[in-house]
Amino acid sequence: VMPLDPERRRLADDPDQWRRWGPYLSERAWGTVREDYSADGKAWQHFPHDHARSQAYRWSEDGLGGICDADQRLCLAFAFWNGRDPILKERTFGLTGDEGNHGEDVKELYWYRDCTPTHSWMRWRYVYPQNEFPYRSLVEHGRDRSQPELELMDTGVLDDDRYWDITVDYAKAAPDDVCLRLRVRNAGPDPATLHVLPTLWFRNTWSWDLDAPRPAIGEQDGMLVARGVDGTVMTLRGDGEPEPLFCDNDTNISRLWPSSPQPTPPFPKDGINDHVVGARPTVNPARNGTKAALWYPLDVPPGETAELRLRLSPDPSDLGRSWRSTLTRRAKEADEFYAALAPAATTDERVVLRQAFAGMLWSKQYYHYDVERWLAGDPAQPPPPPERLDAHARNTGWRHVDNRDIISMPDTWEYPWFAAWDLAFHCMTLAHVDPAFAKDQLRLITREWYMHPNGQLPAYEWNFGDVNPPVHALAALTVFRLDGGADRDWLQRLFHKLLLGFTWWANVKDPEGDLLFGGGFLGMDNVGPFNRSTLPDGLVLEQADGTGWMAIYCLSMLEMALVLAEEDPAYEDAAIKFFEHFTMISKAINDHGLWDEDDAFYYDRVRPAGGGESRPVRVRSMTGLIPLCAVATAETGIAARMPEFQRRVADFLADRPEYRPAVDLGDSERPTMLALVGRNRLPRILERLADTGEFLSPHGVRSLSAVYRGRPFAFAPDSVVDYEPAESTTDLFGGNSNWRGPVWFPVNHLIIHALRRYAHGLGSGVTVEYPAGSGSDVGLDDVATDLAGRLVSIFLPDPADGGRRPVFANRTRFVDDPAWTGDLLFHEYFHGDTGAGLGAAHQTGWTGLVADVIIQLSDARAAAAGA
Numbered sequence: 005v006m007p008l009d010p011e012r013r014r015l016a017d018d019p020d021q022w023r024r025w026g027p028y029l030s031e032r033a034w035g036t037v038r039e040d041y042s043a044d045g046k047a048w049q050h051f052p053h054d055h056a057r058s059q060a061y062r063w064s065e066d067g068l069g070g071i072c073d074a075d076q077r078l079c080l081a082f083a084f085w086n087g088r089d090p091i092l093k094e095r096t097f098g099l100t101g102d103e104g105n106h107g108e109d110v111k112e113l114y115w116y117r118d119c120t121p122t123h124s125w126m127r128w129r130y131v132y133p134q135n136e137f138p139y140r141s142l143v144e145h146g147r148d149r150s151q152p153e154l155e156l157m158d159t160g161v162l163d164d165d166r167y168w169d170i171t172v173d174y175a176k177a178a179p180d181d182v183c184l185r186l187r188v189r190n191a192g193p194d195p196a197t198l199h200v201l202p203t204l205w206f207r208n209t210w211s212w213d214l215d216a217p218r219p220a221i222g223e224q225d226g227m228l229v230a231r232g233v234d235g236t237v238m239t240l241r242g243d244g245e246p247e248p249l250f251c252d253n254d255t256n257i258s259r260l261w262p263s264s265p266q267p268t269p270p271f272p273k274d275g276i277n278d279h280v281v282g283a284r285p286t287v288n289p290a291r292n293g294t295k296a297a298l299w300y301p302l303d304v305p306p307g308e309t310a311e312l313r314l315r316l317s318p319d320p321s322d323l324g325r326s327w328r329s330t331l332t333r334r335a336k337e338a339d340e341f342y343a344a345l346a347p348a349a350t351t352d353e354r355v356v357l358r359q360a361f362a363g364m365l366w367s368k369q370y371y372h373y374d375v376e377r378w379l380a381g382d383p384a385q386p387p388p389p390p391e392r393l394d395a396h397a398r399n400t401g402w403r404h405v406d407n408r409d410i411i412s413m414p415d416t417w418e419y420p421w422f423a424a425w426d427l428a429f430h431c432m433t434l435a436h437v438d439p440a441f442a443k444d445q446l447r448l449i450t451r452e453w454y455m456h457p458n459g460q461l462p463a464y465e466w467n468f469g470d471v472n473p474p475v476h477a478l479a480a481l482t483v484f485r486l487d488g489g490a491d492r493d494w495l496q497r498l499f500h501k502l503l504l505g506f507t508w509w510a511n512v513k514d515p516e517g518d519l520l521f522g523g524g525f526l527g528m529d530n531v532g533p534f535n536r537s538t539l540p541d542g543l544v545l546e547q548a549d550g551t552g553w554m555a556i557y558c559l560s561m562l563e564m565a566l567v568l569a570e571e572d573p574a575y576e577d578a579a580i581k582f583f584e585h586f587t588m589i590s591k592a593i594n595d596h597g598l599w600d601e602d603d604a605f606y607y608d609r610v611r612p613a614g615g616g617e618s619r620p621v622r623v624r625s626m627t628g629l630i631p632l633c634a635v636a637t638a639e640t641g642i643a644a645r646m647p648e649f650q651r652r653v654a655d656f657l658a659d660r661p662e663y664r665p666a667v668d669l670g671d672s673e674r675p676t677m678l679a680l681v682g683r684n685r686l687p688r689i690l691e692r693l694a695d696t697g698e699f700l701s702p703h704g705v706r707s708l709s710a711v712y713r714g715r716p717f718a719f720a721p722d723s724v725v726d727y728e729p730a731e732s733t734t735d736l737f738g739g740n741s742n743w744r745g746p747v748w749f750p751v752n753h754l755i756i757h758a759l760r761r762y763a764h765g766l767g768s769g770v771t772v773e774y775p776a777g778s779g780s781d782v783g784l785d786d787v788a789t790d791l792a793g794r795l796v797s798i799f800l801p802d803p804a805d806g807g808r809r810p811v812f813a814n815r816t817r818f819v820d821d822p823a824w825t826g827d828l829l830f831h832e833y834f835h836g837d838t839g840a841g842l843g844a845a846h847q848t849g850w851t852g853l854v855a856d857v858i859i860q861l862s863d864a865r866a867a868a869a870g871a
Contacts, residue, residue, distance in 0.1 A: 011341040014122045019440055021179045022122035023410075025316075028370040029070040029079055031096045031110070031416040031846075037398065037465040038063040038373050038421075041381070043389035045398050048100035048108075057091060058256040058274040060208040062382075063372045066095045066420075067203070069114070069128040069172045071182070074410055076207050076370040077219070078230055078238055080316055082172065082186070083297065085199040085280055088136040092201070092277045096417055097139065105147045106731040107740020110417040110845060111156055115827040116366035117171075117359060120341055121438035125334035126174040126366065129827060134166040134196050149733045157815065166192040169823060175334035180238070181321060183330045184314035190304040191823065198302050199280060201249070202314055204228050204240045205295035208253045212382035223248045223291040227320060228298065236318075243313040243323050246298035250288040251275030253295045345436060346862035348869070353858045356799040359828045360855040361437055363848025364430060369413045371422060373465060375405040402468040406453045412445055414849035415832070418740070421465040424449060425472035425527055428479035429750045429850040432486075436859055439487035443494050446480055450501035459508030470537075471523045473553045474509060475754075477502045477560030484567070492568060499564050503578075506557055513550060516613070519592035520546035521554045530736055531625045531707060531743035532608065533723035544613045548606035551593045552630035555680050556754075558586040559636040562678075566639075569646055576649045583649075583678075584656055586634075590666035590680050593631060604688035606631050623717040623725050624692065624709040626743065626751050629699070632689060633751075633758040635679040637765040638670065668765060677765030686762065687772050693755070694787070695776040703810060703839035704747040704795045705755055710836065729836030731843070740843060745836035750850045752795055753857070759788035789864065792857045798839040799828055799854065810839030830854070 014022045033039065034056040040047035051059065056066070065072065067081025083094040098110035118127035138159040145154040156162065169189040176182050190196050210216040217233040228240040228248060256272035257264050275286035276297050302310045313323045321327075342358050349357060379400065381388040391397065399405070411422045412430040419426075427449055435442040448454065454462055463470035480498045484491065513521045522545050524537030539545055562582035569575035593599065597618060598606050606628035611618030644650075657664050668683060670676040681689055693699045698709040708727055716726035725744060732742035763770070763784035771781040774790070782790075801807040811829065812818040818825060830851040832843030 009340040009344065010337045011120050011122065011124060014124060015438060015440065018179075019122060019438070022124060022176070023441075024074050024179050025071055025176070025182060026074070026123040026368060026410070027070070027119070027126060027366045028072050028074065028076060028368055028410055029081060030064055030066045030369050030413075030420040031068075032098070032420050033061045033064050033066040034095075035100060035108075036063075036420060038378065041388045041392075043391040048102065052100070053095075053097060055260055056095060057277050058259050058272065060211060060253055060255045060273055062208075062212065063378075064370055065205075065207050068093065068095060069130060071123075071126075071174065072207075072370065074370070075408070076372070077209070077232055078204070078206055080202070080204050080240065082170075083201040083203050083276075084132050084168070084170070085201075086132060086134050086136075086168070087197055087199065088134075090136075090139075090281065092280060093132060093137070094203070094277070097137070097142075098417060099143065101740065103143055104153065104740065105145065105149055105151065106153050106843075107735075108418055109153055109740065111142050113156055114846075115359075115829070116363040116846070116848070117827060118338060119362040119365035120334075120338050121365060121441065122176075123174070123365070124176045125338040127362070128172045128366070130170045130172075131162070132168040132170060132198075133161040134168060134192050135161050137161070149731070149735070152731070157817065164193060166194075166196075168196075168198050173331060173335075175331040177317075177321075177326065177330040181317040182315065183327045184312075184316070185331055186312040186314065187309050188302060188304060188311075189309040190306055193306050195303065195305050198304065200300040200302055200312060201276065201280070201297040202240065202242060202300075202312070203276070203295065203297040204230055204238075204316075205253050206230065206232070208294070209233075211254065212384055214384050216384075219294060221250065221293055221296045223250070223296075225320075228296045238316060238318060239320055240298070241315050241317075241320055241323065242298045242300070244300065246300045248291055248296060249276045249279060249299050250291050250293040250296045251286065252288075252293045341437075346859045348862040348865040349858050352800050353796060353861070355826065356796065356828060357855045357858045360433075360830060360848055360852045363830050363846060364412065364434060364852040364855075365437075367413045367416050367846070367848055368410050369416060369420060371407050371409055371411045371413075373405065373407045375399050375468075376403045377406075379403065398466070399468050402456065402462060404453065404457065405462060405468065409448060411448070412441075412849065415844040415847040417846060418832075418844040419464075419847065419849075422449070423464040423472065424461045425475050425750075426849050428475040429753070429853060431479050432482045432753075433852050433856045435483040435486040436856065439483060442483045443487065443491065446476060446483060446498060447494065447501075449476065450498065450505070455501060455504070456508075458512075459504035459506075460512075461505055471513070471526060473523075473526050473549070474505060474557045475553070476505070477557055477564060481560055481563055481567075489567075492571060495564060496568055499561070499568060499578075502561065502564075506561060509554055509557065513554075516544060516546075518546075518596065519551070519589050520596060520598065520609070521550035522547050523550040523553070525737070526550060526553065528626060528707070528743045529741040530732055530734075531627055532621060533623060533717065533719040533725045535737045536608075537737070539610070542613055543610055546598065546609045546611070546618075547627065548593070548598050548608055549627035549630040551589060551598060552606070552632075552634050552680065555586060555589045555593070555631065555634035558582050558589060559634060559678060562586065563636055566642060566646070566649070569649070573646075573648070576646055579646075579649050580652045580656075583653060584663075586678060587656075587660075587663035587666040590678075591663055593680060594665070594685075598631075599685070604685065605692060606689075621719055623719070624698065624711065625725075626705075626707040626748075629689075629693065629705070629751070629755065631680040632686075632693075633754040635677065635681070635758050635761045635765070637678075637761055638676040640675060670765070674767045675765060677761075679762070679765070683766060683770070686766075686770075690772045690774075690787075691776050694772060694774045700775055701747060701836050701839075702794060703798045703834060704749075704752045704791060706745055706836040707743040707748055707751070707833075708745045708836075710745070727836075729838075730840070742833065742842070746833040746842060747795075747798075747836055747839070748833045749795065749853045752791065753853045756788045756791050756857070756860075759784045759791070763788070789861070792861055795857055796854060796861070798834055798841075799830075810834075811841040813838060813840035
């Protein structure tokens with residue numbers, strides 16, 4: 005039981021009030037599906053970065069290091085200008101999917117350094133070049149897929165340390181009283197000037213409906229005063245004597261579409277940009293509008309730091325003693341909050357844990373998308389092209405979706421939209437610091453404005469109808485237990501919605517009715533030799549991972565039903581159903597062609613619909629390890645408390661002995677265990693996992709066996725898989741994602757979780773040689789602990805390698821420069837041999853699972869010390 009420090013008291017007393025303001029601005033709102041009103045569905049091209057400074061967003065806003073209220077009515081963020089760039093730096097820049105040699109990719113350097121769950125304390129860091137930002141050279145990089153991405157550091161723009169090191173701190177004096185401190189360090193060798201523009205603006209809610217009311221921002225005694233249409237007032241006060249600048253958050257039509265008959269407002273969205281950069285008369289001399297900034301030109305000597313004080317509050321507030329005490333107090337409270345989480349963790353591990361949570365909490369975003377309205381268009385705007393209403397157009401089958409929520413996002417730039425299975429993993433970690441928010445998120449994704457009436461959960465906005473792995477029942481169980489295991493009402497609500505999802509899977513993704521499930525990509529993109537989502541007509545793909553995911557779903561629903569049956573015996577019927585269903589899935593996957601006895605591995609299988617000769621897809625990948633994760637153990641004494649369940653299980657196994665292999669009956673020493681991989685097959689499949697020449701890398705379990713290094717697997721001449729430990733060298737149904745060798749946190753987390761359950765169910769007497777060929781036999785708990793340590797090591801300084809953190813590969817600045825050694829990036833996935841970070845650079849979403857892994861390691865150490 006955690007002590008109720010000040011942050012935990014806020015969470016216990018009134019978390020919604022304290023979370024009313026938070027980091028809910030995206031890093032990118034351009035190039036998204038929501039802003040795409042084109043006929044061809046090419047979102048990146050329809051609303052590019054070049055439009056973002058001039059075109060009002062329809063659905064959400066973006067900014068640098070910013071915050072907004074929970075309804076994203078009023079936004080606050082920062083703009084910078086180094087005196088050389090052609091535009092203000094108002095948002096992070098990156099390459100589109102077509103521009104990047106490995107898909108879309110942000111090209112800025114920023115870090116989420118700290119954050120508490122109520123956002124009472126937050127810290128953000130940004131590095132901005134003093135020379136002109138290399139927009140052109142980053143786009144015209146000249147690299148193909150055989151080469152790594154060109155990063156900002158590679159362009160030379162940061163040479164000689166000519167950059168601005170910017171840190172922004174937020175501290176709430178009250179739920180709607182936010183103190184801000186911005187510190188700017190001139191890292192370069194010469195005096196330099198940075199223009200800083202704290203910017204306040206209203207999200208455009210008035211351009212889409214006829215006669216919609218318009219809010220206003222004005223100036224009073226040098227402060228910005230924002231008045232909402234609902235009568236709320238917020239003021240932004242800054243120290244010194246900045247110049248207030250005003251324009252409107254309206255589209256500059258004449259710049260973007262010169263031939264349009266629509267008039268351009270006199271001071272449109274890019275008015276402040278044009279005035280600061282080009283000295284043009286594009287700001288409102290009357291000092292009012294819907295977008296405003298305080299303009300600070302800061303002259304900073306080399307090596308020195310300038311500081312700005314700001315405060316956002318309903319009334320003009322102090323920038324002196326109370327401002328200082330608020331920042332000092334909230335920073336101290338954040339230290340207290342995180343100190344209680346993993347007391348047995350090392351100092352380096354606690355740094356990783358805290359920044360992982362910071363990234364997850366900063367990645368909450370306001371998400372707004374009304375599909376029906378988006379398809380039809382807005383009354384006050386020209387109608388969208390009719391092709392958008394075609395039956396095959398994007399998301400036309402999801403017209404019920406109407407979102408206006410704060411959601412935990414995978415990544416604030418590359419994935420500024422929710423993804424169903426990512427969200428489930430987010431919640432498993434967020435529950436350590438804010439279980440109420442984690443529970444709200446899991447319930448939200450199953451609500452009627454998300455879940456399809458047929459029971460399917462929406463995958464992601466590019467295609468809500470795609471299929472993500474069904475891990476939400478497992479997430480619900482995990483969050484329920486981390487929350488103390490008392491909120492049965494919440495668990496009941498989730499159970500009934502997830503029952504609909506299970507039925508959808510059972511009816512739709514088992515087309516042959518043989519309990520071998522498909523699903524397509526299932527989040528693993530290019531893991532196979534061909535596109536698993538678009539097979540030729542007449543062929544059916546029965547997937548080891550699809551069947552394994554359904555077995556995990558089944559076991560999680562069984563466990564949920566047993567928990568609920570303790571107070572409501574009616575749930576025993578559901579528990580019996582899921583028990584029997586699981587044993588049938590187990591028999592199907594093990595006896596009907598997906599288990600290969602010679603290879604001791606699970607493979608996908610292709611066969612003609614309706615019967616005929618099948619063919620295994622004999623490539624060893626993460627898809628064949630997912631069945632390993634379908635394991636559950638019964639709580640002690642549960643059978644005695646549920647006599648009907650106990651009797652029905654016994655009768656079923658007596659009548660249908662062919663299903664008994666799925667059940668490992670316990671005794672006085674150990675519990676009953678259900679598993680797809682039984683005790684006889686477990687050591688054999690673990691030989692593959694524990695082999696450094698196959699799945700076991702220095703930093704976790706690879707997504708593809710390294711046995712294909714230099715020896716590609718060919719399913720057909722045009723369907724080949726080879727071991728690629730870094731980014732994919734082709735764009736084959738993977739884009740910027742690669743599952744052909746790298747280490748991914750979510751599936752590694754599941755494997756660790758499963759091994760601990762096997763250890764609990766089989767007892768300490770079961771050992772495996774680990775690593776394979778080492779001659780050392782260890783228990784399954786020890787294997788899980790070692791895998792956990794390998795994952796965490798990605799982010800830790802390696803003394804044997806001069807203190808280099810594997811995540812940063814050969815980026816020497818992160819080792820040699822004291823200003824850069826402490827800040828981490830949590831990538832989408834990691835090099836299968838070196839642990840170097842790859843893909844999205846801020847995907848703390850599921851890579852934030854490292855915090856959960858560290859807490860587990862800490863708890864194990866504390867338990868061992870106590871024993």
